Amino acid sequence: MATIPSEAKPPRRTQPAKPRRPGRPAGAAPGQRDRLIEAALALYGQVGIAGASLRDIAARADVTPAMVHYYFGSKSELRDAIIEERLMPLIAVLRDALEAAGPDPRELITTFVGGMYAAVARFPWLPSLWVREVVCENGALRDVLVTRIAPQLPLLLAARLAEAQQQGALSRDLDSRLLIVSLMGLTLLPFAAAPIWRRIFDAGDIDADKLLSHTLALLDHGIGGHRAQ
Numbered sequence: 001m002a003t004i005p006s007e008a009k010p011p012r013r014t015q016p017a018k019p020r021r022p023g024r025p026a027g028a029a030p031g032q033r034d035r036l037i038e039a040a041l042a043l044y045g046q047v048g049i050a051g052a053s054l055r056d057i058a059a060r061a062d063v064t065p066a067m068v069h070y071y072f073g074s075k076s077e078l079r080d081a082i083i084e085e086r087l088m089p090l091i092a093v094l095r096d097a098l099e100a101a102g103p104d105p106r107e108l109i110t111t112f113v114g115g116m117y118a119a120v121a122r123f124p125w126l127p128s129l130w131v132r133e134v135v136c137e138n139g140a141l142r143d144v145l146v147t148r149i150a151p152q153l154p155l156l157l158a159a160r161l162a163e164a165q166q167q168g169a170l171s172r173d174l175d176s177r178l179l180i181v182s183l184m185g186l187t188l189l190p191f192a193a194a195p196i197w198r199r200i201f202d203a204g205d206i207d208a209d210k211l212l213s214h215t216l217a218l219l220d221h222g223i224g225g226h227r228a229q
Helices: 032-047 054-060 065-072 075-100 105-122 126-135 142-149 154-166 176-187 194-200 208-221
Strands: none
Touching (some): 032 065, 032 126, 054 075, 075 105, 075 142, 105 126, 105 154, 105 176, 105 208
16 A cells, blocks of 8 residues: 655645625725716716726726726726716706796797706716717717607607797797707707817807807897898
8 A cells, every 4th residue: 555755745735715805995085986987977078988998097087997896897887877877867957947947938948058058067078978979870878868868858848849839939930859959959069069169260268158148149039130221
């Protein structure tokens, strides 16, 4: 029978390594989650959702990539958190303002335009995000617009304007559906394209307040003027 030499030792049995328990990584601090969301939104507006890596988002928020995984788990979960915690609450505020507005179409339009300008002032990422992820083909938020935002905002406003049209308070030459398209173009597109038109027209003097006044005047008075005699 084979014997184990005295100088040899039997093989040591090792226990399987236990998985690391999830926990807060070193350096986690209050406010970091919100910073990560804001950093992600800023990058979404610059390079799009697909182009914003978790590493780049972490670097912009001045945290480690592990912190992103700790708070959100994955890139898709971060995007979903942004939709639920930033985008949909914003839509709810605009919806509530429209529901509280009276039936006059001027009040409805002024409420919508003013609300959109206030939203851009609070969330500068909104115009570029709208262009990249809604207007552009294969935008990551287009389905969110169609299935969740449209019933609360565009369809609601179009229905209110159609009612005003039936009451004779809005020109029948207008299509209430296309009017919403025009309103979106007059509120978000000027901000998204600001670097272009400010350069073309040397229009550094036009701020958000002046742009809002212009937009409301255009909607209220059109391009009418004195006819040549």
